[in-house]
Amino acid sequence: MTLFDIDPLTEPAAPEGPLVRVRMLVAYDGREFRGFAVNRDVPTVAGSLGSAIARHLRLPHVKISCAGRTDAGVHAWGQVAHIDIPEELPSGRKLDLHALQRSCNRSLAPSIVVRAIDLAPEGFHSRWSAISRSYRYTIVNRPVPDPFLAGTAWHVDQPLDMAAMQKACDALIGEHDFTTFCKKSPDNGSLVRRITDTTWRDLGDGIMRFDISASSFCHQMVRSVVGTLAEVGLGRRVAGDMAWTLRARDRNQAGPPAPPHGLCLWEVGYPPELGLRSESGPPMGLRGEEAEWERGS
């Protein structure tokens, strides 16, 4: 079984008869799940969401594909998923996407929220059509923890030098072999990835936010990068050594991965012809409740 390239458990089902592809913009609190991908033994996002959809549509089961299979404990704000369902539902009812969205949110929110839903345009695949992924990592850099950020940010109680962490990122930009920062897997293909942006922001009160975008990421890559950057921030590594660390292609040269609960799959980008807007406003222009609902109307 290949864990990160093809996962038979989450490949689209191929029921008989014509299918329609439905896509969803999904947010979830990763603490409650052992990752996205279906695993029959533990609660996962795809498992819970698939069951809720199947129950509502009275289908025996639903297989879910997604843009980024997040690990155990990792959150998502802008996960994109799709399902293929029969054009003719077993119940004989017409497919009502808003009713499906409401039904999922009624049974799964706030742990999992379907933020928007629509029919996918021709040729759309949540994973293979995606051209970029953005992850966000949040650190609370204060001597004492914060009750309200404890579930979504890593508490680092020693002062971090954010400028040094930003400087160390320079070496990451561009196309590189990220073996140093990727968890080994027997099925790993190429670990070459193209990073397009890395930005640290000081949000005040010790809250530091790291945004990183790439064509795609390999397993545990963002957490390993953040863990290594934190060692730079703590003065245990030199920012200028980052290029060497990357070129070493040796996982032992990376710092320990930062904890999963500070990480969030923030946004997935698609080509314009696939109808997903990249400008500001709602992160995705799906025709869900979110897009149709106008404040004050």
Place this chain on the structure above:
Amino acid sequence: MTLFDIDPLTEPAAPEGPLVRVRMLVAYDGREFRGFAVNRDVPTVAGSLGSAIARHLRLPHVKISCAGRTDAGVHAWGQVAHIDIPEELPSGRKLDLHALQRSCNRSLAPSIVVRAIDLAPEGFHSRWSAISRSYRYTIVNRPVPDPFLAGTAWHVDQPLDMAAMQKACDALIGEHDFTTFCKKSPDNGSLVRRITDTTWRDLGDGIMRFDISASSFCHQMVRSVVGTLAEVGLGRRVAGDMAWTLRARDRNQAGPPAPPHGLCLWEVGYPPELGLRSESGPPMGLRGEEAEWERGS
């Protein structure tokens, strides 16, 4: 037993020998507690914090006073509490406030966090010396919930008119009898309170924040005010009727109280001579880790 004026369970203890008064700036996640005040049958903030302090100092028990006894489910960022402890500890050790803070945070964080700690100046009492309290209420006004704000904000799925809610606040400013907005209690004294500020802010993405300051608040007052303002925001009440609602001195005229998890005791104000700073920077200038710790030092 008087619930809101004197609570024997949380009055300072009077052990033999000279005492020192220690004050603390405390944050907590209210979801995990049945309010602040000690109750032997259920988990409370004072119960958990008092036990942790007593354990560390090897005292039989510690009684905690605070500035605002929050209800079940209500959060605090800037709660101020104090304890009176014997100058001579039973262990014979010298009182080390930083060690006490670290010990509390080790056993209670992130549910309860002691943000700062110091010796109280002469004449200080967390409750009776306080001259102002500020509460913050957060609403997420979107069609679908938000996994990451679900624990600290009220999700309202119908559009709220924030301008109307702000207008309705005009009637609240100043000194009034708040019987309409206070939960009845056999021990209620005067329900006259002085509100000094009410501000709604649109933080974007449907997040609305309400800050309200007063000399003090009576029981369930902020939640009742927010619940009533939300009815204005939803168009079920007219903003201009708020003055009449207040003058009615009739609890039946208020809207249902907004849920507790959106509410947070934000800050407590003291006179300058009691050494608590009101300017920006760390909310309180206590000599805790927070004040001594300088980023980058």
